[in-house]
Amino acid sequence: MIKTPLRNTEAESRADAIGAQTVSVEPRIHAPVEVPDPAVEVRGFSLWYGDFRAVTDVSIKFPRKKITAVIGPSGCGKSTLLRGVNRMNELIGGVRTAGDVLLEGANVYADTVDPVEVRRRVGMVFQKPNPFPRSIRDNILFGSRINGYQGDEDELVEAALRGAALWEEVKHDLKQSGLALSGGQQQRLCIARAIAVSPEVLLMDEPCSALDPIATLKIEDLMRELAKDYTIIIVTHNMQQAARVSDFTAFMLSDDTARGKLIEFGPTTDLFTNPTDERTEAYITGRFG
């Protein structure tokens, strides 16, 4: 059982109640962005932990083979939204969702869809590097083995490690434990492990928050490389990081009316230089959050 503590103070539940009753929660996107062929499309998505609504009616199209950053202050629902894409939230009991998440046009929340299959197609990298206490090789191969990979394992290991810019550093000893690597290397191993099962989308949940600046820079360079082949959605606390690596940025916020609303979405350069919503401007200029 994976248990996540829920923060459900009185104020929060009151805000939730008000939001549910009276206030329209349409995201106010002043300049709608046309995304013609999205890899992932979120449509009117809401998510509840028990009675606690963490994401409220989010609609967003994630552009294919681009990096989209989701930013916002703590508790704005950005990680929950991210986990909604590969249905990781359901590992916690008492989660309920509404709305659709379309992966290549097909709703991953449809009754006929097995979340296990969704998670192979949507890779995920976590906040804290979490390699298995196994060899580097076994870390890479676990996902392919359980999914019935038929090809050559050595080739796959090399391709995945090269794809994650880790091959040159570890090729002399693939049998060493993944835990023997440095933090940045561990995170790149986790990325290699994720791309080894050929996902269509990569979700990254604050992948650099546990890393030093140099390791962070390496991951960011790697993300630019990976964006040539993958659609990447990254949740980050770090606005500079969002500005550096992402092509598009979504800004989320919880306020008195509702929790986990999408406030603004647009090309990163536009959003950071010329935000249309005053709350976005206040956040990116550091006036709160």
Add this chain to the structure above:
Amino acid sequence: MAEETATAGGAPPVFNASMQWRRIKSHFFVALGLLSVLLGIVTLLVLLVDVIVQSAGWLDWQFFTSFDSRFPERAGVKAALFGTLYMMAFTMLIAVPLGVMTAIYLEEYAGDNWFTQFIQVNIANLAGVPSIVYGLLGLQVFVRWMEMGRSVLAGSCTMALLILPIIIVASREAIRAVPPSMREASFALGASKWQTVRNHVLPYALPGMLTGAILAAARAIGETAPLITIGALTYVPFLPEHPLDRFTVLPIQIFNWVSRAQSEFHDLAAAGIIILLVVLIALNSVAIYLRQRLRTRY
């Protein structure tokens, strides 16, 4: 009260540090603690030395290779030693798979509802039930209803019941010690629940489960009451060759000898105790070694 008000009014606060008295109190409690520790250790040492002295001369090869006898110089622990080994083998065969599977179910699969909570509370309670109660249960269910007789199998089933709660609790703790991030990593790669449990949760929890199982075995080896209840207290001049054969075990053999009149048999009992102690210490050492050696680091 008046003085305190005056202090608050601005006069410098007065302390009565009395360092001397505080130091004495401090030393006094160190001494008290040390005394408690020593009391336990010294008592154990005296008992141990007494047993060793008593067993002197009786612990020879003949003691291991002989069955029990009316003549102390011809009596040995062969039947009891093998009986213990056979019984423990079957006990672990029954209790470990059952216990581990129960723990996996409760930790990984069961939802958080009144039924699982009811089970959890009762497992904790079962671990505290006196062992004689398990003996009575075993006598009725295994010996009589299931017609196993006073056999190795009946003893094993009874012992398995006795240690099942211990194994379940230890296994659950080992499973809980596997960080959620490992499960998340596995699920995020498209692993099913069973693939996650099979490839990650179980292997990482295995050292903890093993340790728990060994400590449970050590508990069962020393148990006497339930086996006396189901009738293992007999003169057994042969090795059990079949699970349904009659048997005896070390603690019962020791109990048997202690209750004889001749003092030579009391010396034999001391020798039996030494063997039992060596087995128990060996088992506990293996458990500690495994815990240190195989501990998974994340």
